[in-house]
Amino acid sequence: MHIIEDGNAAAALGVKLAGAQVIAAYPITPQTPLTEKLSEFIESGEMKAQYVPVESEHSALAACIAASSTGARAFTATSANGLLYMHEQIHWAAGARLPIVMCVVNRAVGAPWNIWNDHQDSISQRDTGWIQMYACDHQQIIDGVLKAFALAEAVSIPVMLCYDGYLLSHTYMPFEVPEEEKIARFLKPFAPAYALDPDDPANLNTVTLPDVRVDVNGETAHGYMEIRYLLQEDHRAALTVAQEIEDRFTEVFGRGDDALLEPYRCEDAEYVVVGLGSLTYQLHDVVDTLRAEGFKIGVLGVRLYRPFPSEALAEALTGVQEVIVIEKALSYGYEGALCSDLKAALCGRQPTVTGMIAGIGGREIRTADLTDTLRAHVRGAPDEDPGWIGIRL
Amino acid sequence: MIEIRWHGRGGQGAITAAKIFATAAFKAGYTGVTMAPTFGTERRGAPVFTSLKIAREKIYDISPIETPDIVVVLDHLILAEVDVTAGLRSGGLVVLNTPKPLVAYDFGPARLAVADITGLSVEAGLPQGRVNSGIIGSLCRAFDTVPFELVLAEIEDEFKTKKPQANVQAARLAYEKTVVGDA
Numbered sequence: 220m221h222i223i224e225d226g227n228a229a230a231a232l233g234v235k236l237a238g239a240q241v242i243a244a245y246p247i248t249p250q251t252p253l254t255e256k257l258s259e260f261i262e263s264g265e266m267k268a269q270y271v272p273v274e275s276e277h278s279a280l281a282a283c284i285a286a287s288s289t290g291a292r293a294f295t296a297t298s299a300n301g302l303l304y305m306h307e308q309i310h311w312a313a314g315a316r317l318p319i320v321m322c323v324v325n326r327a328v329g330a331p332w333n334i335w336n337d338h339q340d341s342i343s344q345r346d347t348g349w350i351q352m353y354a355c356d357h358q359q360i361i362d363g364v365l366k367a368f369a370l371a372e373a374v375s376i377p378v379m380l381c382y383d384g385y386l387l388s389h390t391y392m393p394f395e396v397p398e399e400e401k402i403a404r405f406l407k408p409f410a411p412a413y414a415l416d417p418d419d420p421a422n423l424n425t426v427t428l429p430d431v432r433v434d435v436n437g438e439t440a441h442g443y444m445e446i447r448y449l450l451q452e453d454h455r456a457a458l459t460v461a462q463e464i465e466d467r468f469t470e471v472f473g474r475g476d477d478a479l480l481e482p483y484r485c486e487d488a489e490y491v492v493v494g495l496g497s498l499t500y501q502l503h504d505v506v507d508t509l510r511a512e513g514f515k516i517g518v519l520g521v522r523l524y525r526p527f528p529s530e531a532l533a534e535a536l537t538g539v540q541e542v543i544v545i546e547k548a549l550s551y552g553y554e555g556a557l558c559s560d561l562k563a564a565l566c567g568r569q570p571t572v573t574g575m576i577a578g579i580g581g582r583e584i585r586t587a588d589l590t591d592t593l594r595a596h597v598r599g600a601p602d603e604d605p606g607w608i609g610i611r612l
Numbered sequence: 613m614i615e616i617r618w619h620g621r622g623g624q625g626a627i628t629a630a631k632i633f634a635t636a637a638f639k640a641g642y643t644g645v646t647m648a649p650t651f652g653t654e655r656r657g658a659p660v661f662t663s664l665k666i667a668r669e670k671i672y673d674i675s676p677i678e679t680p681d682i683v684v685v686l687d688h689l690i691l692a693e694v695d696v697t698a699g700l701r702s703g704g705l706v707v708l709n710t711p712k713p714l715v716a717y718d719f720g721p722a723r724l725a726v727a728d729i730t731g732l733s734v735e736a737g738l739p740q741g742r743v744n745s746g747i748i749g750s751l752c753r754a755f756d757t758v759p760f761e762l763v764l765a766e767i768e769d770e771f772k773t774k775k776p777q778a779n780v781q782a783a784r785l786a787y788e789k790t791v792v793g794d795a
Contacts, residue, residue: 221638223631223635223645223647249651335651385651386648386674387674389648389649389651390646390647390648390649390674391631391645391646391647391648392646392671392674393638393643393645497674500672500673500674501672501673501675503672503673504672581651583675583676584675585675585678586673586675587678
């Protein structure tokens with residue numbers, strides 16, 4: 220069944236369908252309607268879950284960590300400074316290998332205070348050990364929540380499902396609601412290898428020595444480094460698992476495609492624009508315009524940012540002359556993080572990589588500006604303001 | 613693609629009106645529908661607008677409308693505060709809730725449709741100031757693209773707990789009384 224709703228409602232419906240058992244969240248614009256919707260579902264009895272009201276985002280994730288440790292399916296959501304307030308617990312959740320799912324409704328980070336969209340919040344959490352997925356429309360949000368739980372539980376790594384604040388969270392569009400009766404075929408009940416039990420108390424993730432050691436049972440236990448090595452190994456393996464989950468989703472629900480990348484008109488492209496989130500869908504129209512003018516250009520959306528699909532990207536961009544990365548975040552003092560990541564993935568291969576920044580703090584990205592900038596760039600004109608689309612100084 | 617910009621005041625229901633029309637359009641076969649409100653600056657009474665795009669195929673570009681085909685204005689007093697026709701395509705349409713007649717306005721090459729939605733809505737049994745069902749009636753009269761009966765069904769559904777019949781009646785009255793001028 221198709222409905223027309225906003226992106227936050229799509230996320231809330233996804234969480235309900237996924238059968239999340241514990242929700243702990245603190246409201247922050249533009250995430251607020253998502254958590255309000257979930258509390259309404261729970262209050263009305265439509266959704267059987269425990270809503271834990273908390274006094275901060277740090278506590279929200281702490282509550283999810285505790286819930287997930289007992290074997291409950293746990294969900295939270297936040298934006299911008301709320302996400303940063305969680306930061307310590309974000310690392311913890313990944314290190315503890317808890318399959319929590321969090322929606323990050325992308326918003327610029329203060330100061331100065333700003334409630335509008337960019338990607339600085341989630342990109343700044345890139346190295347915490349969480350999986351990061353980026354949605355381009357409401358279908359990818361609602362389906363993405365289900366896939367996120369499936370992936371998190373399959374690899375025991377928490378997942379952030381990121382979607383653009385306002386642009387997606389508050390925009391209405393039609394999307395198909397996954398059929399409730401099919402959910403069980405896609406998402407099995409959460410059954411962790413170990414779950415905390417009050418009748419059999421245990422300490423988890425206590426001080427772990429640099430070296431391996433023999434534990435109280437006489438078994439050799441991992442040192443910190445082994446535990447972190449395994450997180451990295453499992454992260455890289457998640458690239459394959461994500462695609463298997465995507466394929467299973469397609470089998471059950473009849474839609475889905477590539478879990479890692481979403482190319483558009485890239486087949487014979489000399490130039491490919493790479494980006495994250497709804498911007499890459501806006502670029503579809505830009506590519507159509509430029510193609511009609513004779514430019515061989517395509518767009519490649521990165522749907523899974525961590526683990527980074529380095530090999531898939533290198534393969535997809537083979538034979539391309541130039542890659543132009545447009546992103547809504549940057550590593551201050553250098554360049555956009557996606558741009559750096561992509562340069563590393565393409566090191567020793569042909570395409571040159573150019574980085575551009577757009578839409579910081581909700582600065583409107585006009586489709587005409589994107590078209591003009593890319594046309595001028597491809598024609599070889601020097602970029603007026605190195606890479607900052609729409610800047611007015 | 614048809615681009616409709618809705619101008620109203622915070623709390624007046626412009627977003628709900630646009631959503632009702634969007635849903636009806638979707639059911640009428642417009643697969644691509646996106647509706648993006650003004651982001652983050654909503655205050656009760658302040659001028660707000662929302663961008664509605666309708667197309668036969670999925671819409672990928674959700675950026676705000678710059679060159680609308682139609683502008684819908686829920687309160688004629690907004691004309692003094694906002695240039696509602698900014699970017700309006702030549703031969704475009706303005707749908708205006710106003711107690712004044714067509715001749716009171718000059719929108720140049722744009723077509724104008726007017727009705728006293730505020731009065732008609734009260735006549736239909738709605739509280740003073742509830743104009744979002746009525747304005748849809750006016751839009752449907754001036755822009756015959758989505759079957760009116762389909763729109764009425766959506767109005768009834770949207771307001772199923774808040775005077776559905778009065779809302780439907782407001783839309784019907786507005787549809788009947790809307791006066792559409794020539795370009």
